[in-house]
Structures are given as C-alpha cells and as structure tokens.
Amino acid sequence: MVCAGCATVCWLAQSNALTAFLGYLPIHLFFLPLPFAALLALPWSPWRSIAIFCIAILGAAWVGGWSSHDSQSHKPQLGELRLLSWNRGQGRHTSLRSLIAQTQPDVILLQDAKLSHYATRGEYGDYPWIEGHGEFVTLSRWPILSLKPLQPELRAGLKTTQQAWGLSMELDFNGRRIEVVSVHAPSPRGHLFSLLRGSAAWGVLGLLPVTDWRLRKAALETYWDPYFEFFSRLSSDRINSTKPVVVAGDFNCPAFGPIYRSLSTIWRDCHQIAGSGFGHTFPGNANHPLTLFQPWLRLDAAHVSAQWEVLRCRTLATDAQHLPLCVDLRLPARPHQP
Numbered sequence: 001m002v003c004a005g006c007a008t009v010c011w012l013a014q015s016n017a018l019t020a021f022l023g024y025l026p027i028h029l030f031f032l033p034l035p036f037a038a039l040l041a042l043p044w045s046p047w048r049s050i051a052i053f054c055i056a057i058l059g060a061a062w063v064g065g066w067s068s069h070d071s072q073s074h075k076p077q078l079g080e081l082r083l084l085s086w087n088r089g090q091g092r093h094t095s096l097r098s099l100i101a102q103t104q105p106d107v108i109l110l111q112d113a114k115l116s117h118y119a120t121r122g123e124y125g126d127y128p129w130i131e132g133h134g135e136f137v138t139l140s141r142w143p144i145l146s147l148k149p150l151q152p153e154l155r156a157g158l159k160t161t162q163q164a165w166g167l168s169m170e171l172d173f174n175g176r177r178i179e180v181v182s183v184h185a186p187s188p189r190g191h192l193f194s195l196l197r198g199s200a201a202w203g204v205l206g207l208l209p210v211t212d213w214r215l216r217k218a219a220l221e222t223y224w225d226p227y228f229e230f231f232s233r234l235s236s237d238r239i240n241s242t243k244p245v246v247v248a249g250d251f252n253c254p255a256f257g258p259i260y261r262s263l264s265t266i267w268r269d270c271h272q273i274a275g276s277g278f279g280h281t282f283p284g285n286a287n288h289p290l291t292l293f294q295p296w297l298r299l300d301a302a303h304v305s306a307q308w309e310v311l312r313c314r315t316l317a318t319d320a321q322h323l324p325l326c327v328d329l330r331l332p333a334r335p336h337q338p
Contacts (some may be wrong), residue, residue: 006030013257014227017220018203021195023254024188026296074328075104080311081142081173081329082106085248085302087184088113088137090321097123099316103326107171108139111184111250136167136182143172150181152230165230166249176244176331183249185230191223227253232262239266241305244331248302250322255279255298267303270313270327281315284323295323302327 006027012019022030076082084105088096089112096108096118108127110118115132118124118139127139133149150166166183199220206217231251238245247267253259255269263269271279281300287293300322304310311328318324 010256013254013259014224015221015258016203017195017206017217018200019257020188020203020221020224021192021200023257024192024297028296074312076106076328077330079174079330079333081331083109083180083246083248083302083327083329084324085109085111085182085300085327086320086324087111087250087300087322094318094320099318099324100126102316105326106141107180109180109182109248110137110139111135111182113137131169133167134164135184136164138167138169138180138182140171142174145170145172145177150183150230150234152226166234170243173244173331176334178244178246178331179238179241181234181245181247181249183234183247183251185227185250185252187252188223195220224259227259228262231259235262235266238305243305244307245305246302246308246327246329247304248300248325248327250300252299255301263303267305268308268310270302270304270310270329271298273310273313274328275313279313279315281323281325282321284318284320300325304329307331 009019009022009030013023014020082103082105084099084103084107086096086099086109088110096110100108112135113132114135115130115137118137119130119132124130124139127141129138129140129142129144131138131140131144131147133147136149138144146169148168149164150168151163152165165185166181168179168181171178171180199216202213202216202220205213208214231253234247245267247263251259251263255271279298279301280295282295282297284295286295300315302313302325309330309332311330313325313327316324316326
C-alpha cells in the first residue's frame with residue numbers, strides 16, 4: 001500500500017491537489033510505517049522482518065530517484081563544458097568566488113541574482129561575458145551571442161513578481177552554436193501552505209460525484225496551469241531544434257510528475273545519467289530531524305539534448321537554501337561531410 005501510494009504521488013503530482021501537496025514532503029516519510037512493521041515482526045519472524053526493512057530502503061531509493069553513477073570532480077578536458085547552476089537568493093553567506101575556485105566552471109547560471117553585483121566587479125574578470133535579464137545572470141568564458149527572456153502566460157490565482165521564468169542564450173562553444181536556458185519557476189510555497197489547512201483533501205473529495213467538490217478541486221488545480229504551459233512550450237518549441245541545448249536552473253517542481261515528464265520527452269536528466277545519490281538540492285540548510293538533517297527535494301536540475309555526452313553531475317555542499325548544481329558535458333565532434 002505504501003509503495004502504491006508513492007507511485008500514485010509520483011505519477012499524478014501536480015495534476016491533483018492532494019498529490020501536489022504530498023509530492024513536496026520528504027519521500028522517506030511515506031516509508032516510515034515499514035521499519036516499524038519490521039520491528040513488530042522481528043520476534044515472530046526475523047527473516048520476514050529483514051525483508052520488510054529491505055523493501056523500505058529499496059522503495060525509498062527507487063521512488064526518491066537514487067543514482068549510483070560516479071560524480072567525482074575532475075579537471076575539465078579540452079572540448080568539455082562545465083556548467084554551474086545556482087539559485088543565489090538565500091545563499092548570501094556563501095561566496096560565489098569560493099565555488100568558482102572549487103569547480104572552475106565555464107558557464108555560471110545564476111537565478112535570483114542582480115547583474116550589477118557581478119558585471120561591475122573586477123574579481124569576475126576571468127569571465128569576459130557577463131549578461132543578464134531581470135533576476136537571471138550568466139557569467140561565461142564562451143561568447144554569449146544573444147539573449148531572449150522566456151515569459152509565462154500568467155493566470156489569476158498565481159501570484160508572482162517574476163517577469164520572466166527563464167532566459168534563453170545562444171553561445172559560441174568551440175565554434176558551435178549552442179542554446180543554454182536558465183530557468184526559475186516561481187516557488188509554490190504559498191499555495192502548498194494553503195493546502196495544508198485542509199484544501200488538499202479536495203484532491204480526493206473532488207473525485208466524488210458532488211458538483212461543489214469537483215469545482216473546488218478544479219479551482220485548486222488551475223494554479224499549476226501556467227507551470228504546465230510554460231514547460232510544455234519550452235519543450236515543444238525545441239523538439240525539432242538541431243542545436244545542442246542545455247536547460248538548467250530552479251524548476252521548483254520535484255523530479256517526477258507530469259511537469260517533469262514533459263521535460264523528459266525530449267531531454268535527458270543529467271542526474272539520472274551521471275549523478276550520484278539522490279541529488280537533492282533543497283533545502284540545502286535543512287536542520288530538522290524528520291528530514292534527517294538533509295535536503296529532500298531535487299528542485300534544481302539540468303536537462304540536455306541528445307547531442308551532449310553527460311560526464312558528471314553533482315551538487316555542491318554550501319550554506320544556502322538551494323545547493324548549487326555542477327554538470328560536466330562533452331559535445332562530440334561533428335562527423336566530416338564528404
């Protein structure tokens with residue numbers, strides 16, 4: 001029952017008011033009854049108790065998106081692109097310079113940042129191209145050829161001060177044009193807290209043949225429509241693109257559900273290919289025992305088109321609300337034309 005419930009949450013996610021709320025909880029909480037059941041079964045059947053405990057661990061790992069690939073950092077080789085993506089907003093105590101010294105990225109995508117803080121400071125002189133729009137700032141060792149803000153279609157009920165949810169940039173990488181998209185969808189924190197007061201129940205009650213309950217369920221779920229439309233359009237507009245594409249940033253959606261599936265239709269998740277552990281990035285400064293003093297959501301991610309070879313994907317331990325994500329990519333040489 002627990003595994004079936006987790007699978008339901010992961011599949012429906014933002015398409016149902018209840019599963020949208022549950023999808024932002026620490027995934028291991030759904031498996032807590034199993035270890036207790038294993039302890040209760042221990043005096044009567046030790047082997048059965050061990051089996052239940054193993055099911056709990058494996059189930060939490062599978063649903064949580066555990067990846068066992070090697071993500072150790074190595075010095076980038078010629079032809080490789082190291083990209084660092086970070087929601088800078090609540091990470092004021094962590095220096096970007098320390099992260100640069102640690103990782104030596106070629107391209108840095110910052111969300112919730114100010115261009116004036118970086119463009120006018122000589123300490124970032126090793127990045128000749130520093131561009132930005134709104135809260136998006138990009139520092140690059142490769143030429144930035146163009147910028148295009150990506151606007152959402154806002155609807156009533158979604159309160160956000162963000163004018164753009166993404167910034168698309170064209171870069172000259174080793175003589176090849178690539179597209180890099182920095183993403184920051186608005187935080188659904190306020191909406192989720194409103195569901196905590198009991199509205200989440202309408203995700204189930206709205207399935208019953210009672211008109212008022214169905215209307216309440218539909219009204220709650222329209223909150224996610226701009227998210228569906230934005231990410232669906234982001235994917236569909238590039239489905240026939242021949243340019244190598246990287247989409248990275250703070251998606252503010254867990255790595256499952258219909259929004260995640262819309263991204264996965266044409267792009268590959270770097271963590272699934274070359275990550276290690278759960279890859280959780282939020283909250284980076286978690287300090288609650290119920291969360292095991294660890295972040296429990298993978299809200300920050302990187303997706304790439306098929307042209308890229310993903311070498312490594314790892315999070316960086318920092319004192320920040322969102323942990324930075326560092327990805328190493330390689331673009332194979334184009335075949336010679338006869």
